[in-house]
Amino acid sequence: MADLSLRNIRKAYADFEVLHGIDLEISSGEFIVFVGPSGCGKSTLLRSIAGLETITSGDLIIDNERMNAVAPSKRGISMVFQSYALYPHMTVFENMAFGLRIAGTPKSEIDERVRRAAEILQLDKYLHRQPKALSGGQRQRVAIGRAIVRNPRVFLFDEPLSNLDAALRVGTRIEIAKLKRSMPDTTMIYVTHDQVEAMTLADRIVVFNDGRIEQVGTPTDLYRKPANLFVAQFIGSPAMNILKGKVVERSKTSARCLLDCGVSFETEVEPGRLSQGEAISVGIRPEDVELHDGTATDLAFTGSIDLVEHLGEVQILYLDLPDIREKFLMKAGGQSTFERMQGICFTVRRQNLHIFDSSGNAVRGER
Amino acid sequence: MNGARHAPEAERTDFLAVLAKVCLVTFLTSLGIVVLYPLLWMALNGFKTNAEIFGNPFALPSGFGVANYISAWNQGIRNYIATSVIVTVGSAICTVLISAWTAYGLTRSKLPGKPFFVGIVLGGLMLSPTVAVIPLVRMMQDLGLYNTYWALIILYTAFRIPFTTFLIRAYMLGLPRDLDEAAIMDGASERQIFWKVTLPLCKPILVSCVILHVLFAWNEYLFAMIFTSGADLQTLPVGLTSIMAKHGTNYAVVFAAMTLSALPIVITFFAAQRFFIRGLAEGIGK
Incomplete structure (x- = not known):
C-alpha cells in the first residue's frame, strides 16, 4: 500500500534538462502506465522513482515520506527491467533470493517466499536452472518473481515485454494483469511505448512528451477526449487524421469553420475560445468515419482511394482528399471490396470531431 | 545444358x-x-645419457629411466619450483584482484576526471622495468624486502597491473549495466556488487589474466636474478642457469631440469585453455 506523489520533479544532465517539472499523484493500488515517444523522459522518471537516477529538484513522496535521498533498496520499490537483468551465473532460485540474502532474511523465510512466488509464476520446475536455460517468457517471469519476493510497496516495470515476440507478449500481458489483480494494494507503474499494453493494463495513463506530462487520464478519456493534438495523434492506431482549417464566422456561442478540403461545419464554442480567422485543426479517428452514398449534407467528405491495406477483419483505406497533401485514413469492414482510384463519399458524426485551437489545445464545443 | x-x-x-x-x-x-x-x-x-646425447642427438633414448629427472629434482629444482610457485601464485592473486577492483572503479564509478585516471593506469604499460631497476633495488633494500619472496611478488604485481587492468576493463565495459542496477535495487553495496555479481561474470577474463600472469612470472628472469640471491630464494629461470653453470657438462640432467621447469606451466595452460581463449576473445574483441 503506497500513495506516491511527484512534486515538480526536474532532472537535468549538466545543463540539459530532460524532465521539466513533473507533478503527479498516484493512489495506493493504482496501475499507472507511462507512455510517450522515445526520449520523452518516461524511463528517466521511472528510474528517478526507483532511485537509479538522482532527482535534480522537486520532491518524491511515498506514503508521506520524502524519498529523494533514500537508497533505492530502502524505498520499498521493486523494478522489472527491460532486459530482465537476471544474474547469469546464478540459478533461478538464487536470482530470486539474492535481495533477501543481502537483507539478511532467515534462510527458511527466503525459501518459503521464493517458492511461493515461483508457484504463482509457475516457475517451480525451473528453480535450479540458470537463466540461459530458460525461454524469454520464463526469464521475464523470473524477473517479476525477483521483484515479488521483496513484497514491494511500489512495483516498477520498464518496458518489460519489449523483448518478447508478439504471441508471448499477449500472454505475458495477461499474466501481468492477473498479477495486478492478485496484488490489489500494490501500486504499479509501467513504462511502455506500446499503446495496446497501455490501454489494456492501465487504470490511468500518463502521456509524456519532451519531458512534460501532456495528459493524465483513464484509457477511455485519453482516447475519447484528448487534451491536445499530441495526445490525439499519439493514442489510437492508426493515428487520428488531422485536417487543417480556420474559423470563418464567430458568433457568441458558436463558430463556423471551413476546412482546407472544402468542408465546412458549425460547432458550439465556449465564450473566449476561438476567434474569427483563427487557424484550427480538426481530428477524425479512422474508425469514426462512416461511408455514405453521396446523399449526406452535413460534414460530407469526398475523396479517392490511393491504397487499401487488408488486415483481415478490417481494411484501412488511404484516401486522397481535395487540396490535402497528407493521406486521410479510414477503417472499413473486411467484407467490402474497394479498388484503387475508386471515388468515395464519407461523413463523420459531429460528436466525433476533435477540434483544436491554433495552439493545439482541445476545444470542447461539442462535448 | x-x-x-x-x-x-x-x-x-x-x-x-x-x-x-x-x-x-x-x-x-x-x-x-x-x-x-x-x-x-x-x-x-632428459632420459638419455651424455654419451647418447652426443652420439646420436636425434635418436630416441635407449630406455626411459627417470634417474636424470630424480637427480635434477634433488639438485635444487624442488626448491626453485617451490619458490616459483609461491611467487607466481602470490603475485597472480594480488595482480588479478587489484586489477579487477581498479577496472571496476574505472568502469563503474562516477569519478570526476575518469579518463585521466584511466590514462595514468594504462600509462604504466609504457614503463620499462629495466629503467627502474636501480631505484627499485635501493627501495627494496631500505624496506628490508631485498632477497625475500615479497620483493618479487610486489614487483611482479606492480608491473603487471596496467596490462591486466587494461584487459579486465575492456571486458567489464561489455557487461550490461542493468545487472549492477538490479543488484542496487536488491540492496547490494558496491562491495557486494563487485564480489557477487561483477567478479563471477568476469571469470573468463580473470582466468586469461591469471594464465598470462603465470606465464610472465614463471619465466621472468631480470628481477628474479637481481632481487634474490641464494638457492633457497631463487626462482626457476635463475635456478636453471645455476644448474647449467654447475652441471655444464651433464647435459642429460640439465635437459631433465628444464623439462621439469616447463611442465607445470604447460599443464596449467592446457587445463585452462578453454577459458583463456574465450576471455581474450571477449575482452579484447570489444
Whole structure:
C-alpha cells in the first residue's frame, strides 16, 4: 500500500534538462502506465522513482515520506527491467533470493517466499536452472518473481515485454494483469511505448512528451477526449487524421469553420475560445468515419482511394482528399471490396470531431 | 545444358578450396612441429645419457629411466619450483584482484576526471622495468624486502597491473549495466556488487589474466636474478642457469631440469585453455 506523489520533479544532465517539472499523484493500488515517444523522459522518471537516477529538484513522496535521498533498496520499490537483468551465473532460485540474502532474511523465510512466488509464476520446475536455460517468457517471469519476493510497496516495470515476440507478449500481458489483480494494494507503474499494453493494463495513463506530462487520464478519456493534438495523434492506431482549417464566422456561442478540403461545419464554442480567422485543426479517428452514398449534407467528405491495406477483419483505406497533401485514413469492414482510384463519399458524426485551437489545445464545443 | 556448363567451374572451385585447405593444414602442422619438437627433444634427452646425447642427438633414448629427472629434482629444482610457485601464485592473486577492483572503479564509478585516471593506469604499460631497476633495488633494500619472496611478488604485481587492468576493463565495459542496477535495487553495496555479481561474470577474463600472469612470472628472469640471491630464494629461470653453470657438462640432467621447469606451466595452460581463449576473445574483441 503506497500513495506516491511527484512534486515538480526536474532532472537535468549538466545543463540539459530532460524532465521539466513533473507533478503527479498516484493512489495506493493504482496501475499507472507511462507512455510517450522515445526520449520523452518516461524511463528517466521511472528510474528517478526507483532511485537509479538522482532527482535534480522537486520532491518524491511515498506514503508521506520524502524519498529523494533514500537508497533505492530502502524505498520499498521493486523494478522489472527491460532486459530482465537476471544474474547469469546464478540459478533461478538464487536470482530470486539474492535481495533477501543481502537483507539478511532467515534462510527458511527466503525459501518459503521464493517458492511461493515461483508457484504463482509457475516457475517451480525451473528453480535450479540458470537463466540461459530458460525461454524469454520464463526469464521475464523470473524477473517479476525477483521483484515479488521483496513484497514491494511500489512495483516498477520498464518496458518489460519489449523483448518478447508478439504471441508471448499477449500472454505475458495477461499474466501481468492477473498479477495486478492478485496484488490489489500494490501500486504499479509501467513504462511502455506500446499503446495496446497501455490501454489494456492501465487504470490511468500518463502521456509524456519532451519531458512534460501532456495528459493524465483513464484509457477511455485519453482516447475519447484528448487534451491536445499530441495526445490525439499519439493514442489510437492508426493515428487520428488531422485536417487543417480556420474559423470563418464567430458568433457568441458558436463558430463556423471551413476546412482546407472544402468542408465546412458549425460547432458550439465556449465564450473566449476561438476567434474569427483563427487557424484550427480538426481530428477524425479512422474508425469514426462512416461511408455514405453521396446523399449526406452535413460534414460530407469526398475523396479517392490511393491504397487499401487488408488486415483481415478490417481494411484501412488511404484516401486522397481535395487540396490535402497528407493521406486521410479510414477503417472499413473486411467484407467490402474497394479498388484503387475508386471515388468515395464519407461523413463523420459531429460528436466525433476533435477540434483544436491554433495552439493545439482541445476545444470542447461539442462535448 | 546449363548444369553441364557449370560443372567444370564448380570442380575448379572445389579443387582450389581443397588446395587452400591442404596448404593451411601443412602450414599449421609445420608451425606445430617447430614449436613442439624442441620441447619433445628436450624431454626425450632428459632420459638419455651424455654419451647418447652426443652420439646420436636425434635418436630416441635407449630406455626411459627417470634417474636424470630424480637427480635434477634433488639438485635444487624442488626448491626453485617451490619458490616459483609461491611467487607466481602470490603475485597472480594480488595482480588479478587489484586489477579487477581498479577496472571496476574505472568502469563503474562516477569519478570526476575518469579518463585521466584511466590514462595514468594504462600509462604504466609504457614503463620499462629495466629503467627502474636501480631505484627499485635501493627501495627494496631500505624496506628490508631485498632477497625475500615479497620483493618479487610486489614487483611482479606492480608491473603487471596496467596490462591486466587494461584487459579486465575492456571486458567489464561489455557487461550490461542493468545487472549492477538490479543488484542496487536488491540492496547490494558496491562491495557486494563487485564480489557477487561483477567478479563471477568476469571469470573468463580473470582466468586469461591469471594464465598470462603465470606465464610472465614463471619465466621472468631480470628481477628474479637481481632481487634474490641464494638457492633457497631463487626462482626457476635463475635456478636453471645455476644448474647449467654447475652441471655444464651433464647435459642429460640439465635437459631433465628444464623439462621439469616447463611442465607445470604447460599443464596449467592446457587445463585452462578453454577459458583463456574465450576471455581474450571477449575482452579484447570489444
